[in-house]
Amino acid sequence: MFEIHCEFKPNPEQVKVVKAISNGLKKGFKFQTLLGITGSGKTYTMALIIKEVKRPALVLSPNKILTAQLFHEFKSFFPKNSVNFFVSYYDYYQPEAYLPEQDIYIAKDARINEILDKLRHATVQSVLTRKDFIVVSSVSCLYGIGDPEEYQKIGLEIYKGQKIDKKFFDSLKLLQYKRQDNEFAAGTFSYDKKKVRIILPSGQEVVDVYLKDQIVEKIAVKRIIQKVERKIVIYIKEDEENLVERIKIFPAKFYVSSSEKLEIVLRNIKNELSWWYKELKKQGKIIEAERLKKRVMFDLNLLKTEGYCPGIENYSRHLSFREPGEPPYTLLDYLPKDTIIFIDESHLSIPQIKAMAEGDRKRKENLVSYGWRLPSAFDNRPLKFDEFFSKDFQFIFVSATPGEFERKNSSQIVELLVRPTGILDPEIIIKPAKNQINDLVKELKLQVEKGHRSLVLTLTKRSAEDLCEYLLLHGFKVFYIHSEIKTLKRPSIIRSLRSGDIDVLIGVNLLREGLDLPEVSLVAILDADKEGFLRNTTTLIQAIGRASRHIEGRVIIYADKITFSINEAIKETKRRRMYQMKYNKIYGIQPKPIIKPIEKTALELILEAISEHD
Known part of the structure; x- marks a missing residue:
């Protein structure tokens, strides 16, 4: 299922480690630790474990730069398998906040990186459609992305012999695809009498639906190639097409809802608004109550007409019909239960995971108390520490210096203390x-x-x-x-x-x-x-x-x-x-x-890894 392409073979110490960790997985150990020194080939050893146990994997890393490096390495080890990159899609992010002492509201300010956004969608589609996937992710995978059942259920089926009418295009728009006949962008479609072209949100494939008298005659899936030259060059492999009888088109955004459910969502948000509006007035916060009402009604109008609004994630609890305090749906809910989770540089990642949910709540307390957000915004949050580790997965911590949590909870700590180069510790x-x-x-x-x-x-x-x-x-x-x-x-x-x-x-x-x-x-x-x-x-x-x-x-x-x-x-x-x-x-x-080529930027590494193996 997983095939490693590599010039070198594992050394005896790596073979021992792979055997020990693999046996631990077979025995059902929930937590194990791979203690590997700098330069011991920890990434290669993780790859060997994945190959040995033939199971999909999520590799979690503490920051974007390390995540990009890991993605590049795994992509080179597994060119024939689905290796995916999942991080926050922001190049720049200033979260929404309110400072009551100065009466200063700071609006959310962010710059979305389209490439990273496409890769997030590609990841989700990969884990839903393939068994041989590896996801390399930052802690972004612990933030909400919408209900996986709804995401799959709401997808649009296209099949040969189907009639293409107004209802078809309404369905595409409900999935947040926008019509753009003259511009090439992920999550869009174009249409003429002979063809509907849908550019999938992953930015990696287009679906060409050929028509005759408004009836689907042929469905062709074509790859989109991205090359890093003086600039990013994108083109479609028109000469290579995969003909299919039917295909399912997934939503262009993660927070979507069927038209029937959307009516209930809007009603539930209105009910919460009515309750919190009264609560704020009871507290003597008249200005805050009116401000909240104006903001939420504006969002509700957009949701009703467009199916989307800025800051829609703050209504995610309603969109996924969760109870207050219930964990958000995250990428983990899309993964099959046999997925192995590697936590790289665990001595850094684990404290980071511990702090995330608490920091998020503190920031939102003022937003809710002073009429900028509804209380349900608290449930647009990352997973809490206990919620994450109570998930029904097996975890492997990877670090040269495992922390107290790893040491205390691991069924075994397996050491990798040699470098293939023979270089000694300094x-x-x-x-x-x-x-x-x-x-x-x-x-x-x-x-x-x-x-x-x-x-x-x-x-x-x-x-x-x-x-x-x-x-x-x-x-x-x-x-x-x-x-x-x-x-x-x-x-x-x-x-x-x-x-x-x-x-x-x-x-x-x-x-x-x-x-x-x-x-x-x-x-x-x-x-x-x-x-x-x-x-x-x-x-x-x-x-x-x-x-x-x-x-x-x-x-x-x-x-x-x-x-x-x-x-x-x-x-x-x-x-x-x-x-x-x-x-x-x-x-x-x-x-x-060691002679090693000088590395490129994180974005260059990502693009290079994609284009090299297309």
Whole structure:
């Protein structure tokens, strides 16, 4: 069912891990952990597990950039299977909010990325129609996308011999397809007397319905090809068509409802409005009550006439006929029950999942209390932590540093402690923090002379910027990266480091997980003895791992005292180093440097992965 295409074969340690995890799945273990060090081939090992157990998979990653990298890798491993990408479709997102102290309403402001939106639709259609799928997703998969039963039920059947009349086009419009005869866009249709062309919301296929006297004579499904050249080039493979007797057209948007159910939805929203309007008036919030009434009635009018309105997700509880507090329908509800869920970089992903629902509710409390939204907006939310893990799936946590939740709940923790390259974990050097900057400058000069790159970890964004300025004055090619640097700009900074445009990159908390930087031979950790979440055992081990891709990898820990976290990180690094040395000796492996092409942006990786295997 799953066929891996790869130049290399699994090493003995990977074979052992695949066997252990696969046996755990067969035994029905709900939670397992794959503890894999940096560079051990965790993604390849996940692919081997999928192939071994012949089951579809969801791979959950903590951010868009890592998700794009994983998607690119899985797409190359499984060119003949359905590998899908599912993240938030926003390039930019400012959530709706209200600040009562200043009486400031912040409207939702977002820029939708059409490519990401198409890929979300392609994902849903894949999991509904194929068994050999892999979905690579961010935590976006825990947000609501509408009722899967309604999504499938409301789809439009087209078949040979069918009469195409006004009712047919009304049905297409109900599914949120828009007529555009002169523009090529996903979720649209065009029509002339000889043909109806429907561009599916995935943006990957068109359905051409050929007519004779308004009767369907032929149905042809054709692929849409996207190529990344100087710009994105889109064209239809007219010479390759798949003729079918009948086809089901899924909705162009996730929140849709049949005309019969829509009447009930509108009535239920009106009833809630009537109740909350009175409640606000009782509280003396007359302006808020009138504002809410005006906003909701405007939305209801749009829903009645168009079947859609801006912010429709805030009415999702009504659209899917859920009770207050009931979990939203998410991508997980579309997946078959034998789907395996891998949680990559679980030490990051799990705390993120824990915080999501609580943060969402806090933001909406003011919107509801001050007449901007109905209380049902609370139920447009991500899954809560317990709701997610109570789902009837089997979970595999993947991390070099599993957290307490993974360790406590896993039926087994399987270790992958060797790198196919034979490269050892880096040597760790402890130096005083007292004169750390002067010493750092000397070390960085030696690095530049050797043509090597360096990472420097500081404790604050301000100190990262100040150090960057100081090193610039000393003639270094240096830049910083922290949370205020836009997500989509970060990959270009990383590329500059790898290519040599930058010799030194300074960061706070973004230079730990998932960054594959084979050119980096030095990681310098400043103020390492300041205990806290930026200098705990997990963070230190992850930081140390950034130097484990280089054959001459070193880590300098600047500390005036050896904390518990430093001691534990050094002990664990030594253990892994010794394990690799023993493995190298047994199998006669000589450590060899990694040569890896410099990666493109997240969007380029996605487009490339799609076009390469079309």
